[in-house]
Amino acid sequence: MTIIIGIIFLGFLVFIHELGHFAASSLSGVKVEAFSIGMGPVLLHKEWHGTDWRISLLPFGGYCAMKGEQDFEEFYNGNTAVEKDSFYGVKAISRAFIGFAGPLSNFLFSVFAFFVIALIGYTYYSAGNTIRIATEEYPELHSAAADAGMLSGDKIIKINSKDIADFSELYTEVASHPDEDIFVTVDRNGEILNFTLHTDMNKSTGEGKIGVMSDSASLEAREAQRYGFFPAIGRGFYETFNLIYLSLKGISTLFKGVNISESVAGPARITSMLGETAKSGFSAGFKSGIVSVLNFMALISVSLFIMNLLPIPILDGFLVFTSIVEAIFGLKVSPKARNVVQYIGIAIIAGLFMLALSGDFHYFSELINAK
Incomplete structure (x- = not known):
């Protein structure tokens, strides 16, 4: 049950992230062909307003598939057949906006979470x-x-x-x-x-x-101090920026001899911890549960904000960076260079994922041995 609760809350944060991409795509005139919570084989889907809404098998991650998103080579080679409602049919600054909107949604959710906490107070x-x-x-x-x-x-x-x-x-x-x-x-x-x-x-x-x-x-x-409506909004921004600062500072400690297998949490441990936080929080009372869950979700949301803005291919940050460079200087990344960098990016992400999984394995092994 703990894992199921964790998956639900984690899925919600993914939904918020992808919803940001969806909203920005719609505002920019780009057609969204599919919107999925989860990855892999599709379990359930329904087409609504031209978009195939999906729930997929693997509960970690999700995607917002935009029309023409894979037509990079045609765009680079100046193919005039690129349709106006496709990803490469809009201006570079619009593509940067679409890429940034996902992390921005996570940032805004963190602000909202801390706003609610400041508004209701807690013991x-x-x-x-x-x-x-x-x-x-x-x-x-x-x-x-x-x-x-x-x-x-x-x-x-x-x-x-x-x-x-x-x-x-x-x-x-x-x-x-x-x-x-x-x-x-x-x-x-x-x-x-x-x-x-x-x-x-x-x-x-x-x-x-x-x-x-x-x-x-x-x-x-x-x-804890309770705030009025507008001061609570300010508190939401303050706590979010402070959490971003502390998160970046925490990343720097990884280069100071920290035991990475213990300090880096992967998807399994995050899901488990989120479920445990919700379970123990709500067992102490409704308000306590709300505050505990919002605090933890804000932490994960800020982590998603930071991670997705890294200028690594397959992450939003790379799209934002290359689109801004194109918008300002008119420079486009060639398909060959893009492919090479993308393979490097995939290797980096795969390495980080394996590192996180090894941390999860170490964590759950110690948990089982302790019992």
Whole structure:
């Protein structure tokens, strides 16, 4: 059941992405011949308004098949028979718009998700911002906080000038700065002290850590701030841009010795995690379920936004890049060069996919062994 729930939500994000391409194609005058959720053999389909709407066997991915999308060579060779309602019958800037519309839809969904969360608010549980030095209980660990002179009982009130109200905010701020210098302000029995410390990096997750623990006795329910309608929209954009920044930063940690098989999730693990998030969230209450699912879906949506804008053939980013170059400079990629680059792109995507699958295999193997 968990997997089915995950597939439904993941399928929805794919639908949002492909719907962006569909809308942009329609606005640009390009006929969409088929629209599919899923890949591979078609299970169900129905033609409506000139488009064959499909549900296909493999639940990961989808496509928006446009008229004349494969007529690249004819277009390059100046074939005047290219029809006006086909993909290469419209201007280059329109093709760039069509390519960008899919990732843009994922971006806008993330904004919407964070808008809803900011609007309705939520309850979360967190300890306070008073810390314990981890090495006092686990001597084998390293504590950057202890090295800097911090003590158990210190209350962390700022990290990099950002106010810290509880341990959840402390964790989030430290986790987003792996292997970096951070500036920490603490309240020690009414005395304000400042420390500079260099975070360690968790090799399994790529997150930063400073070797501190929370005071479990201070755990309590806390209310996230609720926003009015228009401030909530602003919050939606802020959280989305922040998530894009953190995602790009997270990608950079892959080159710092992170265990990729543990930190990179493939489609199976993402589906499982999404299903588990929905299941556990809604078991705690309807609002909690909505917030949990929207948070996770926003994360995946931003990942789709970033990934699809990479200038790699078979991804939207390559179409956007080449179409903009053509629109500005009048340069077209020759069929021969396009084919060579496309084979390279396919090899890169296949390699990343195999890497993600190996990560999934490692994750589920450990899960089974733990049981």
